[in-house]
């Protein structure tokens with residue numbers, strides 16, 4: 541049973557921020573409602589004021605610029621990302637990920653801003669965006685600022701968003717030459733949230749001979765999406781071979797900090813991290829060698 545609340549529909553960012561200010565800390569932002577309504581139905585969240593930003597059109601866009609890269613407004617839906625020709629051309633891994641995220645109905649309502657602001661460690665977009673070195677933009681009545689997405693997740697369902705702030709934009713830089721990003725989640729039921737997921741980004745040197753840079757980001761393997769930095773270091777500057785990738789997988793499994801729950805035990809999740817890390821780094825390596 542959902543508690544009574546005051547409903548406010550904002551049509552501009554200013555209106556939303558003004559309403560946030562008026563609501564004196566007893567409010568929740570709602571966008572697609574795909575995550576929040578579940579918490580409200582369970583009585584885990586009972587705000588006095590619900591501020592709906594779904595109609596804030598100025599936050600709903602997908603722009604690409606060859607210098608600055610990709611900018612996605614926070615109220616852009618998963619479905620819009622999935623169907624974007626720009627994203628398909630420059631960041632195809634995001635389209636593939638969206639194809640496997642929930643049902644079309646959820647993708648039609650759920651937004652990128654809501655997904656990240658929810659702070660779920662099993663978010664699908666988060667590992668890929670961190671692998672791509674994305675930043676998020678936040679705004680309050682006082683100021684606007686940006687933060688690397690990898691620093692945005694603080695704890696389980698807790699983010700760096702301060703009281704009074706809205707997430708307004710996701711920015712993804714241009715990928716360096718000879719870079720490939722790949723992602724896979726392991727789940728039992730198709731399109732459900734992953735039991736574990738891994739995104740890998742590999743940048744090869746000019747000759748395609750050695751790994752110049754690597755990012756390995758684990759989903760649902762700790763309280764927040766997690767970079768396996770020790771595993772990444774094993775690849776940097778190295779010639780990649782299958783033995784090295786096997787050891788990288790072992791290192792990532794050591795670095796993660798998964799829980800045991802009804803979906804899987806901690807040990808099972810670590811085994812999945814190892815297997816998916818080996819698979820994803822191999823795939824990213826092969827794709828990076830083949831790209832311009």
Ligand SMILES: Cc1cc2nc3c(=O)[nH]c(=O)nc-3n(C[C@H](O)[C@H](O)[C@H](O)COP(=O)(O)OP(=O)(O)OC[C@H]3O[C@@H](n4cnc5c(N)ncnc54)[C@H](O)[C@@H]3O)c2cc1C
Nearest residue numbers: 571572573574575576642650651653654655657663664707
């Ligand atoms: C059946 C089902 C299956 C799902 N499967 C997946 C899956 O496979 N992978 C996956 O990643 N996710 C999955 N999800 C989660 C869902 O896709 C995301 O949570 C969704 O993107 C949330 O967006 P929303 O706009 O609906 O957020 P809301 O539910 O409206 O809000 C979520 C939270 O974010 C806050 N918020 C929203 N927008 C902003 C903003 N701009 N600034 C600040 N705070 C904000 C809200 O206050 C709330 O705390 C699933 C959800 C459902 C219901």
